[in-house]
Amino acid sequence: MSKIVFAAREFAKSNLGWFMKTRQTIGEASGRERAININRDVFDVWFPNKGEDTSPEKIRTRYFDGNQLIQGLHEIVDDKRTIRNQGGGKNWRLAGDGIQGDWYDVRLGDLMLMAFDTASSILAWVVIRQGGDSSRSISAKEESVYQRVHAELGDGNRNMWIIPPLRAARISSIISDIFPKSGELLMLDKAMQTEWEAALDEMGFVVGNNVDLRLPLSLKAKRFVILSGLSGSGKTLLARSFTKWVTESSEQYEIVAVGANWISNENIVGYPDALDRERYEKTKALELILKADRDRSKPYFLILDEMNLSHVERYFADFLSAIESPSEPLRFHYDANGRAGVPSNIASLPSNLFIIGTINVDETTYLFSPKVLDRANIIEFRATGEALSGFLSSPVNAKSGVIESKGAGFGVHFVDSANDDSAVTVADPLVAAIVRGELVALFDLLSRYNSEFGFRTSLEILRYVEFFRRTMDPIVAEDIGTFCRTALDTQIMQKILTRLHGSRKKLAPILNELEVFCVKHHRWASVPSSGQDPREILINIDELSPDENISSEEGLDPFYSLSAEKIKRMKSKLEEGFASYAEA
Known part of the structure; x- marks a missing residue:
């Protein structure tokens, strides 16, 4: 898996000239300035084996089409450029034609977020413009995004500097308000997978058949995933590990053990007390759903452990329908004014709620109907010789607590991707x-x-x-x-x-x-x-x-x-x- 290196830049006059419109702004001759400086310490991270070699590096660059951005369209341009040595090996510059479009009328103080894929030599960037210049119109929303990004970057090196992947992910979630495709442009899916795999290595969790990759991909493709397999194969541990890794706190997930006596949706959403009109019998699942509804930017996870101990359709039918009808309300009860803080319904199943079920298959469980299977991605867990060999070579009792919240910076991007x-x-x-x-x-x-x-x-x-x-x-x-x-x-x-x-x-x-x-x-x-x-x-x-x-x-x-x-x-x-x- 490739390593994505993230960097940030605050523009100074000396490195503005590469953008075509800026040449006019700072009085340079049109078409003369064709490069943007790359700090040597950043360059050395991008090309760690370069050493004293001063030959040019061929790369691919990705950025938003400046002309399209003005029209509210977010088309990604993919082209080829080079990074050339300047000044006897001390400085490197990104060469190539300037970037056209009124959006790239870049000014002093504007910010640039960059992502470089060290394996494929792809450099992607997005520019966040600031207000305060009367000769350029910036919306209040864009100015707000700029201020939030500036605060996230802090007051460190204001030229060009490396930033951690999780900080880059948080910044991308901020700028997604004006650049909905920023996560895709900056290769956050690849960065997230790299960090997730590193987290599993840190906790000593060995999996086979790429289920570590398949779980987040399946959740983004459909917010309902079922993990099926032998007891003790790591289903619940993997689900718990991912949810802990990508969330900020335990308030964002709930593990609910399904009971063999579950016969209605009341086991999920609770029920109003028939004798006391001020009381509602809540469940952990209901409380999680309401939290997700109030905070729709962050991911929330409901893990239903041993989901097939009871007939799934008896307690989960409403959710199966809600998963397929995102614009339909999800009803809890029929009191128009709500009960004990529980509304009669919410507008829809929260788009940031992910449901993971685990199932064991033996004589005590029920088969799933085609209706259930057709609404989920089913990931089968089987012990592979490779995974078992890896475990036996260094047997550890993997604990998800050691990676808790370490991937939380990717949470908003994960929700955005799923939607x-x-x-x-x-x-x-x-x-x-x-x-x-x-x-x-x-x-x-x-x-x-x-x-x-x-x-x-x-x-x-x-x-x-x-x-x-x-x-x-x-x-x-x-x-x-x-x-x-x-x-x-x-x-x-x-x-x-x-x-x-x-x-x-x-x-x-x-x-x-x-x-x-x-x-x-x-x-x-x-x-x-x-x-x-x-x-x-x-x-x-x-x-x-x-x-x-x-x-x-x-x-x-x-x-x-x-x-x-x-x-x-x-x-x-x-x-x-x-x-x-x-x-x-």
Whole structure:
């Protein structure tokens, strides 16, 4: 995973000239000044192995289109530049044409937040302008953002200096008021994942099958995730660890043990006392929901432990509907004036409330209905040899307390991402074409058995792929195949196979076809198809149909390895006459 280095700059006259409009402002000849100074201590962090080498460094730069910003649009420009040595090795400058657009009429004292990806040499930045100059119009909202950012940066080095990732995340959450896509521009998804993985290493928590990556991605794609697997495999620990890491205090999460006697939503939202009109029997879950409703910028987490000890539909049906109807009110009771501080309803299920359920599968639990499974990302926990080996080499009792609140700076960005409607569009055109083609091919396969998925599943898969892309961005051309393979394998596992259960007669033909689809290696066109049929991207689609030999090509693993292994286990369970996704 790449390391993102964040830096800040307060503009002085000596480094204003790079922005095109500013040349006019400070009287420089148009087009003459073409560089912005990079402090040597910052440069050394960006390029730690540079040493005395003074040869130019080629980089990519990302920033908002200045002309579009004036129109309220937040289009990201991606271009190429160089960083060149000046002054005998002491100074470095970012070279290239000036940035056009009235927005980049940069003045003294304006602030610049920068993010540099050391692995891919991408430099991204955003400029925060201040008011007080009568020759330039700045809104009161923008001036307020500037003052808040200035206060967050403090009174340290006012030229250019490194800032910690969590401070950068807090600043990004501030400027998101005027730059809604600032988190995406500054690669916060990638930075957040790097910090989260470091936190797990710090607490000694070993996980397999990339579930540490899949949990935050799944929560951003859909705010309802279920962790399924063996007792003691780390489901609740992972859920508790992430929530503690990304929240500021214990007020933002609640772990509720589901009881076998839960038969109504009163176990979640409580109920009004029938004898005392001034009293309401509250629950921990209800109190968390009301806190989230009052504070919608920060993330709140409801963890339902052993969720399938009772029939989920009996106590959770209202929430299943609310998750899919974000504009509909969520009702608690029918007293118009409220009871003991509990309103009769709230406008909607809070968009900053994330629900994580854990389930064990044994003779004491219930199977989930398709309605529940279709509304969640299901992450299966299985002990892998690699994870077990890593644990045994250094066995520790992992405790989430050591990482508590260390990722809280990413909290607002996490909420913003989960509510980013634009994430249904996969930004990379080739990745988007491959995903569309694979989903249509899967749909055709399942529809032959009346088991096809719908628009909701497709939308959530697209969101997962886009958030995964942002976490891995940039994806170089030669890695697109591996990226698509990993992303689709995860989503077939979490969103497609979860819907399958039934008898041998019903399920065997579907699993046979799916096994071929997941084992055989797919070949994709190198460019997006120009035709109307998205399946054209799949060059060898005719080979992905049942035959007598479903082994991988010689020397190669199954194409969608997670899904293929799961299908084999489900087929094995069919020998007993019935199989479902959840396993004991």
